[in-house]
Amino acid sequence: MSLLVKFWGTRGSVPTPGRRTQRYGGNTSCVEIRAGDTLIICDGGTGLRELGVDLARREPRPRRLHMFFSHPHWDHIQGFPFFGPAYDPGTTLFVYGAARDWRIHELLSGQMVSHYFPVSFRDLGARIIAGEFHEGRLAVDSVNVTTFEQHHPGVSLGYVFEHEGVRVAYCTDSELDAQLPDSHLAEHEPHALRPAPEAVVAWIRGVDLLIADGQWTDEEYPKRVGWGHPRASTVVDLAVRAGVKQLGIFHHDPHHADTDVDALVESCRQRARAHGSSLEIFGAREGMAVKVG
Amino acid sequence: MGRKPLGEEEVEHTAVITDPMGSAVGSGRSTSRPHYLELVEGPGAPRYYELRRPAAVVGRSEQSDIQVDSEGLSRKHLLVTRNGGEFVVEDMDSRNGVFLNGVKIHSATLRDMDTLQLGPVVFVYHEGD
Numbered sequence: 001m002s003l004l005v006k007f008w009g010t011r012g013s014v015p016t017p018g019r020r021t022q023r024y025g026g027n028t029s030c031v032e033i034r035a036g037d038t039l040i041i042c043d044g045g046t047g048l049r050e051l052g053v054d055l056a057r058r059e060p061r062p063r064r065l066h067m068f069f070s071h072p073h074w075d076h077i078q079g080f081p082f083f084g085p086a087y088d089p090g091t092t093l094f095v096y097g098a099a100r101d102w103r104i105h106e107l108l109s110g111q112m113v114s115h116y117f118p119v120s121f122r123d124l125g126a127r128i129i130a131g132e133f134h135e136g137r138l139a140v141d142s143v144n145v146t147t148f149e150q151h152h153p154g155v156s157l158g159y160v161f162e163h164e165g166v167r168v169a170y171c172t173d174s175e176l177d178a179q180l181p182d183s184h185l186a187e188h189e190p191h192a193l194r195p196a197p198e199a200v201v202a203w204i205r206g207v208d209l210l211i212a213d214g215q216w217t218d219e220e221y222p223k224r225v226g227w228g229h230p231r232a233s234t235v236v237d238l239a240v241r242a243g244v245k246q247l248g249i250f251h252h253d254p255h256h257a258d259t260d261v262d263a264l265v266e267s268c269r270q271r272a273r274a275h276g277s278s279l280e281i282f283g284a285r286e287g288m289a290v291k292v293g
Numbered sequence: 294m295g296r297k298p299l300g301e302e303e304v305e306h307t308a309v310i311t312d313p314m315g316s317a318v319g320s321g322r323s324t325s326r327p328h329y330l331e332l333v334e335g336p337g338a339p340r341y342y343e344l345r346r347p348a349a350v351v352g353r354s355e356q357s358d359i360q361v362d363s364e365g366l367s368r369k370h371l372l373v374t375r376n377g378g379e380f381v382v383e384d385m386d387s388r389n390g391v392f393l394n395g396v397k398i399h400s401a402t403l404r405d406m407d408t409l410q411l412g413p414v415v416f417v418y419h420e421g422d
Contacts, residue, residue: 022404288400
C-alpha cells in the first residue's frame, strides 16, 4: 500500500503569485497525504483554500479530515478561514496538538475575530475536534503519527506518518544549521558532509520521503541566521546521513523565482552525488502529487 | 531532428484533436495560441497534438486520443484533463510511469515547457493563451 502525497502550497513566508513563481507555485504551506480513505492535511497555508475547492468536487466527498499544523505562523494557518469544508456541517475536522495544549485552536480562532475576518470561529459549520498526542504518538485510522520539536522561533513540530511500512516525514520551518554540532564546518569546509543533530536523524531515519524546508542557499543563510530556516545543503546532508530515499525541497523563499528554485534543487542533487548518495531530490511544486512506497 | 514551432505551415504534421463542438483546430483561423503537446522523442516525432478536449488519453492503444506506437508505452498511459484554463496530467497506473522534468509523479498541473517522459516517449507541453 502506498501513500499519495499532493502539494497544494509550497511557498514559504508569504504568498507569492505571479509569472516568476508560476511553476513551483505561490501558495503557502499545505500538503495532503492520503492513505486509502484516510485524509491527512499538513498545515493550512493559502494552499488549503485550493484543497478545499478540490475536496468539494470529489465523489464521495471526504468528510473526516485530519489536520496537523507545524506551528501557527501566518504562512501555515492563513488558508484556514477560506477552507470550504470548515463551513460544511457534514465535515468533521480533527486538529491535533500536544495533550492539553490549546495553542493551535486559540491561534486558528484568533485570526477569525471581526477585526481580521467577518466570520467567527464558532460560526463554522464543521465539527472541530481537538486530537491529542501522547508522548509524541497517536494513530489516525491505520496511520501511525509521531511528532517532535524543531528549531524555529516559537518552536515548530515535525511529523512522521507511517502506513503499512511506508513512511513520509513532514519537516518544515526547521533551522537545522542552528543545531549543528559543528556550526563552523559549513563555512570553512562548505563541501564536507555536515554532522547532523542525532535526535533529528533518529526521527527520520530511512523514511521513504522527507518533505523538508530548504529555503536558503549557502550564500543567503549567513544573513538570515536565527530566522528559523536552514541552508538547503544542510537538509541534503541530513537526508544522506539518515538514509532518506527521496527528498522534496519545500518552503521556497518568496524571493526565489522558478529558475532560482531549479538552480537550488540542482545544487542539492550535485551535493548528494558528491557524497556518493543515491538520494532522489525534487523541488516540491504546487499541484504535483507523488506516490510513495 | 529539428523542432519547429506550431504554425500554419505545420498543420499537416499536427494531429488535430477536435473538441466536442467540432470546431476547426489548427487551421490557423484562431488568433490565440493553442495549448499543445509536442512529441519530441518516440515514433513519429516531431509531432504536435493540440489539447482541445476536456480529457484525452495518451497511450499505445488505437483507442487513445493521442496514440504513439511504442512498446514502452502502456495501452492507456497518461490522462490529460482540462481544469479551468490549466491542464492536469495523471498516470493511469502505467508500467513505466510518468516523469515530469525527470521526477516520477502521480499527477501534476502542467506549466509551459514542462517535459513529460513516458518510457522512451517524450513530450514537451506548450501553454497557450
